[in-house]
Amino acid sequence: MIPRPSRLFQRSLAALLCAEFLLSACSATEIAPGIAHWPAPAPAPQPEAPIFPSAQWPAEVVARTAPNFQAPSATHCARPVQTWETPGRTAGQRDGATVMGGHGAGPFPLTRDERARRMSPGGASVGAVAAMTAPASPPAHAAKEALTDEAAVPRFIPPAPAPQPSQRPSPVQEIVTAGMVDDNADFADYLQFRQRTRVAHRDRDVSERYLLQVRNRRGDPVPDAEVAVQAATGATMWARTDTAGRVWLHPRAFDRSDSAIYEVAVRKSGQQGTAFLRRGQKSAVELVLNDLAAPQRARLDLVFLIDATGSMGDEIGKLKASLRSIANEVARLPSSPDTCFGLVAYRDHGDEFLVRGHDFTNDLGAFQSVLDALQADGGGDYPEAMSEALHEAVHRLSWRGTGATRMVVLLADAPPHLDYGGPQYDDDMMAALGKGIKVFSVGASGLDRQGEYIQRQIAQYTGGRFVFLTYREASHPGSGPGRETTHDVTNYSVQTLDRLIVRLVSEELAKLPRGG
Template identity: 35%
Template sequence: MLQRTQLQRLVATVAGLTLMMAACGSDDPEVGIGEGVAASTPVSTDETVPTTTAPASGGWIDGEPEWSGGAGDPKLAAESGVLEDASSTRAEPAPFEDRPIDPIDPVDRPVDTTPLRAGSVDDNADYQGFLDYLDRIKGLGVVTRNLDAAGRTIVNVVDEAGNPVPGAVVEASSSTLTRDGVPIKLRTTADGTVRFHPGFYGGSTDGTVDFGLGTGMSDMELVSAAAGQNITIVAPSTTIAAPVPLDVLFLLDATGSMGDEIDRLKQTIDTVADRVASLDPAPDVRFAMTLYRDEGDAFVTANYDFTSDVEQFRAALADVVADGGGDYPEALDEGLADALAKPTWRDPAEAIQLIFIVADAPPQVGRQVATPYTDSVVTAIERGIKIFPVASSESDDQAEAVFRQLAQATGAPFVFLSNGAGGAATGRSTDIASTDYEELALDELVVRLIAEELSALSGSEAGTVTAPTTVVSASTNPEGQ
């Protein structure tokens, strides 16, 4: 159930604008609890990706979206006194169904300016614990799309001096993986590593895989690894541009339940943008955003292209309105697919590329979509893009499980708000204890994560990127989780 401040904000901001519908599939009522939906097989593992090296000027791709309209959120309408009963149209998780309806009037109220605070955990640091968590969640009936994380191999690519080689193409092949003789292609992230999960590609999770370097280096010796074995490959050194090209995209759930946090997030991203531009040494940073809601809303996805103009990005973010979202799950599949395909990302061999997802609900895993998030994960790995999910208040077990799948697969930590109405934004069945993480202001944590990515390029403390601290750090952990 939405919080009072969220409802008041939404009622006060919703205006009667033109309806704009976008269809992306239909819900599948046949998928029940515990019935996972298998990922579709990626069509291609060609290393060629839709990117551009020319600086993007920003702006809404295909025009600025209509912010209000569509079927809207029947639950919100019921709480506002518009509908008498929305129970037949909303499939909200049990933890929220029993909360009483509390009708309110659209009155002026102070804006909540409390800084968002967050924690993070790295499931790659406790890989077996992550696998155990997934097994336990599945046993409880929590549904996700099929993304088999077993048999992971971490490939570490370094030069002769032992320095990481970012942006290197790694090829993986075996009798069960190659398609028409074409190996699976991966790309290393800033620290020179990439994670290979044979199950993502339909391969055996207990077999042997051969790894080598791509992009004209196929004559180099292959390294064989059994499933679960980590390896190191030596490659020619690379020259890192100065300043370092950095593309950061914010993928935002813009449905009604995010209203209160979208407003506070605007302040957070403002600070993040300013502080990333002030890193020492400063990167050549560009920002973009992709918004998503769900079918029946004024829009399903909307994309704002990359820009290096922080003021321009800030102005576009300020216009974002949270609205709609007819049921708990939202169009995360469609949003992530758009985020990878539509903005003008730079060449992945030359730029550090990061996606921060901020959401409070899982995707529509029972819906057949053109590009499920499992395929998008494969694309992100091919391009060396890390995905940092930030779970917001109201997140449940299903949302947490999906977010952690995305983060672990691409080598990023799972981030979650720690000061929501219900405490930390994790599911009731989480294995994350309050002692497992440090709590920081969200902007402080995001800037720290970005600085760590940039620092990883050198592989030594001499190349550490420092961030100006504007918010006092705190290690106070939330009580009870």
């Protein structure tokens, strides 16, 4: 005798079928079935517009029903370098003064070994320090030794003046080695890393994920297709498929209602389709669009997002020295991409600038000039203005529209401030996915466990990779290039950093359909 289903099960099944029927009924509409808001195209950038709202952004995760970004829409980057800057100091603030939210140490630049010495054996950074005084002439070694003691209060050391053009050191030629992990390929290991790493961060739950694969009727992947995933509550996430026509969907990152079913709408070049994601399903969500126009030449928008505080001199110098070889190797790839370069540098409050951005250009010589002009200086307390810089990289640069491959190389040795108002990195990593921007986070020397967690969080969610510098002796960055690292990673290979960047670009472009 077959047992009769319980009333609770019958009611649950009826509710699920009802929800699916309602969503199916929505799919009869012609435009974006069931999705209330697709992102509008981005307008032309307005440099004079305010960059950050004066109001504090919400600290809690908000379930969005409308995009917090605008779709990429630039058509080219054949323009001179256009630069904007957000000052790090308030009007009238004297040089060297700090605005650190009540917990900052003075803006003295730290060397890579000094920053490494700030870290405890467990990988956590030294805690916040109290307010400080400025002695008339502190001993040269005083600040270094103070950093090794949590109870010690670092004394103020005025930052060294920026070198004049005639005094600027020549580009660093020494080798910088790096390893890489793919947290989406080794997702179980990544979840274990998250579980054993207890640090302050902006929480987005990615423990449950589903793969969306979009193809055309010939079976070719459809890259850069717009995706909207909507719960019955209206909570929505947005994404764009990568060069392989894929995107990872994380329902818990945007919907806390535990909806049983989601509508997945996809569109590109006037073609669109709808599928359904059911919680707990094992198979990928697959969707087929009608044949689209033949793929054109590959287009690559490549941004360097750089921490430009005092401890980053070696890494910035290496990037300056290797930019042309990176660009030349990318140009020789089989896809022969049409490449645009952008640069966003950041420091912190109290420094000369908070964020300095250089919009996309295809003039490599002009881009090399703005990169050569960037100097490592300032800083102070350990966290920096990464969130503000990521916000500008995602929202303010003139990303090209449909068909571009969009990549950010984030090079940093400290986590973002979590105690500032304004943009928050988790909002902007989600907006990056909505705009089809992959972030490849590069952890430089001195990056603590919190910084590693957040950099991996951004890279995993956007579909990028976590890259980390390696040394002959893991705990001594001054020991020279090698294979060792203090980061919580295993099973990685090592290359020079410039070769690794070219490899990441090559792998992304190699997935494009033939002809693109």
